[in-house]
Every structure is written in C-alpha cells, then in structure tokens.
Amino acid sequence: MISDPATEFPVCRVDADDFSQTRWSLVHMLGDRNPDHADEALVELALRYWYPVYAYLRANGHAPSSAQDVAHAFFRDLPARYVADPVSARSRFRAWLLCSLRMFLAGDWHELANGEPFAAAPDVKALERRYRRVAQLAGNVGEHAFLSGFAEEVLLRGLRRLRAEACAAGHAEMFEALRPFLAVDPPSGRCKELAERLPGHPLGILAALRCLRTRFRELARMELADTVESRADLLVEQQWAMETLRGVPGA
Numbered sequence: 001m002i003s004d005p006a007t008e009f010p011v012c013r014v015d016a017d018d019f020s021q022t023r024w025s026l027v028h029m030l031g032d033r034n035p036d037h038a039d040e041a042l043v044e045l046a047l048r049y050w051y052p053v054y055a056y057l058r059a060n061g062h063a064p065s066s067a068q069d070v071a072h073a074f075f076r077d078l079p080a081r082y083v084a085d086p087v088s089a090r091s092r093f094r095a096w097l098l099c100s101l102r103m104f105l106a107g108d109w110h111e112l113a114n115g116e117p118f119a120a121a122p123d124v125k126a127l128e129r130r131y132r133r134v135a136q137l138a139g140n141v142g143e144h145a146f147l148s149g150f151a152e153e154v155l156l157r158g159l160r161r162l163r164a165e166a167c168a169a170g171h172a173e174m175f176e177a178l179r180p181f182l183a184v185d186p187p188s189g190r191c192k193e194l195a196e197r198l199p200g201h202p203l204g205i206l207a208a209l210r211c212l213r214t215r216f217r218e219l220a221r222m223e224l225a226d227t228v229e230s231r232a233d234l235l236v237e238q239q240w241a242m243e244t245l246r247g248v249p250g251a
Contacts, residue, residue, distance in 0.1 A: 027093070030079040038079055043120045046075045048157070050120075052094075052149035053101055054127045055134075059145035068124045074104050094150050098143070158219035162212065171208075174198055178209050182216050 029041035053074060057067035081100055134148065159179075166175035177194050186194075186209070191202040198205070224238060 027082060027096070030082040042075065042079055045078070046120045047122075048153065049097060049150070050075070050122050051127055051130060051153055052097070052146045055131050055149040056098070056101060056142045056146035058128075058131050060142040064124055064128050068121070068127070070105075070109065072121060073109055074101060077104060077109070094147065097150075098146055101146070154223045155220055157223050158216055161219045162216050165215070166212075174208060175212070178205070178212055181209055182213055 026041040026045050029037050030045075032038045032041070050071060053071045054067050057070050058064065062070060078100065081104065130149075130152075131145075134145075159182075163172075163175055163179075166172055177198065181190075191205045191209075194200075194205050195202045200208075221238065
C-alpha cells in the first residue's frame, strides 16, 4: 500500500503578505554595487526566462542560431538597461521583461549579438524542440510565443519541484506513473492497473493523485507569486496563466 500522501506532500501555502523575495529582488540586484551579486542575479534570471525570450525571437523570424545569439546579447545587456532606467521596474515582471526585450530590439543590438556567449545559456537544440512543439499554433506571433513560453515555464518549474519532493519522499515511481494525469483524469480502469504495478489499492492511487494535483497547484502558484509584489497581482497572474496556456500542447 502507498502511505498516506498527505504525510508525504505537506501543504505549503504562500504567505499573502510576504512578497519581499520575488523576481523583482533579482532585478534590483542587477544594479548591485557588488559585481558578484549582480552576476548571480543575472544568471538566475537568464536560467529561468531564457526560453520565453528565445521563443519571442523565433516567432519574429530569427533562425535558431540567430535567436540564440540575440538572446545572449539581450541578457548580457539587461543589467545596463536596468541601471539606466530602474524606475521602469514597477509593472508585472513578465510585462517588464517583454518591454525590455522590445526596447533592446528597437536599438542598435547587432554589434552586441557577436559578443561572448552567456555561460548560463540552455542548449539551443533543447530550446528548439520546445519551440517547435507549439510553433504551429494559430496566432503564434512574437508576443503570444513569449507569454505562452513564460506561463509554460511557470508550470515546468512547479513540476520539477514536485518531482524533487516525490523523489525525496521515496515515491519517484509513483510520481512518474501519475504525472500524465496531473491535468486530466485517468481513463477508466487505469487506477486499478497502476495499483497492481506500484502496488497499492486503487483508492490509494486516487488519493495520491489528488495530493499531487493539490501540491502541483501550490507550487505553480508559488512560482507565480515569485514574479509579483501583492496578492491582487497574484490573482491576476493566476487567471492570466490559465488563459494563456489553453491550447498549448502538453501544458
């Protein structure tokens, strides 16, 4: 039997009054007088949001290698852009990042695109696989590609955290078996099949799935909370993410 999932995946709620440690904290650190702190913040931002930037560039006509080069240049230029205009960082994070990208592309960025590669850049082949999965969607223009990529990244980061928690609790096999059903109900008889394989009672499988779904929603919410500064903004972002991801394959 699978042990009580409620004891393996404890509820961890977001404090509605504590939005002090958000992505804005990292953005503000781009202007830190300590270069090590600024570099650490830039690496973290790039690792989290490289794909939405890449998707925007691809949807606007850049070839894969060109999109990767421009993304390199954009993230290298981001600290100087923030230092030059720190007051602009007052909107929702996704809006600020997209606005920064548009302003960068409107300027003389071509010389920067030939600079030294950004060490934290993800592999272009992996980026392209993600992009091609949604490239045929109707209306996949630059802004849509960026926003859907941003929302998808929220879910992926929540999913990675959920997988890590399941592995730490000794339920890696259960997680992989139930992961396809985090957003859709399992077909009739599937829970019985899983119970025979894991093993466990079908009702235990359903309980574990409910717990995983609850925890997944919490972790995705925590990822969104990391990009806003108030509960009101969080509620707006939750609604936006759900609407944006409708129709995205695999989301």
